[in-house]
Amino acid sequence: MNLKTFAKAARRSVSRNASKILGGLAITGGITAVYFAVTATPKAMILLDEKKKELGVEKLDAKTIIKTAGPVYIPTAVSMGLSAACTIGAIHVDERRNAALAAACTLSESALKTYQDKVVETIGKEKEQEIREAVTLDKMAKCSEPKNIPVAKGVKSDDISYDQRVKCWESLSGNYIWTSKNALERALNGANKQLLSDFRVTENDLFDYLGMEHNRNGDLLGWDTDTTLEIETFYASKLDEDGMPCLVLDYATPPKWLGY
CATH class of the missing domain: 1.10.287 (Helix Hairpins)
Structure with a gap:
């Protein structure tokens, strides 16, 4: 040198x-x-x-x-x-x-939104949704399932009936939890209400509603009313290694860098 x-x-x-x-x-x-x-x-x-x-x-x-x-x-x-x-x-x-x-994140968000809109315009909403779900399932496949999956706070750990408790993979954290469909809907409703009342909601706020542990940067990322009035989600499902169904939770409106 x-x-x-x-x-x-x-x-x-x-x-x-x-x-x-x-x-x-x-x-x-x-x-x-x-x-x-x-x-x-x-x-x-x-x-x-x-x-x-x-x-x-x-x-x-x-x-x-x-x-x-x-x-x-x-x-x-x-x-x-x-x-x-x-x-x-x-x-x-x-x-x-x-x-x-913050400037780089804003540019990336704008580019992503433009790209998503163009994809929907080109191939249609249904096909775009199929691709989105396939990408999410591919991300899930790369996350190993832990031996002991935590139970979401507020969900009874001794309730094993299928219609009450379900294994779920959450895409932002990449973690598995035992939860229920009703608990997920309540959590998302709570997060969306906070978004409208506080004009912003962080990833960690959402994780509190979901009964999950916080992410390291979860207070810096989230949603605000400058870009969306609702956290739109979508679900997919996949059989696990034991042949049991696993729900997949992902977001049609991804979080952004809040910067404050």
Whole structure:
């Protein structure tokens, strides 16, 4: 690797990790400032005592105190200033990245909507739905079924009748749950009501209604009334390895990056 290539790689690495580097420098600056302050205080006390003796007074005025002891605390002030600057810089970098991410997500959402509309226009709604279900089932096939499937909160774990409890694969989380068709409908109704009342609903809000665990980024993704007034879903079904039916829950209106 020549020097030019190495320099480019180093710049890219620094750019990618700028917020982490600035955050680390901010912490280091804060610790250094504390150290300087602790070591400067005894020196300042000595200088002030000497000044009192020099002037023959027991108490110094504020101006004399600042003039006498102030220079000792210059390293502390510089360290604190650098720490604050690094903190502000790290926040600024993250804000720019979040803004860029939000813009990229908005463009992707727009492109996806245009593509979906064109597909429906070209092949028809029914055929598009068949393709959508096939894609969902393919996604489901790539998710291994756990040995112990959790029961959705609010669904009785001892109810094993088919019309009451059903195994379901939820597409956003990629997880299986034991639930019921009525519980799913109640959850979706609740999420849609929240969407209309709060003008937004996150993935994790939906998972609360479904009785599922939260996703890591579930508070950043969801739906708002700028793009939809209803979370439209569709169901598919597939036999599991034991020949038992498994319900598949997917979304005709996919979640978007909410950005706040």
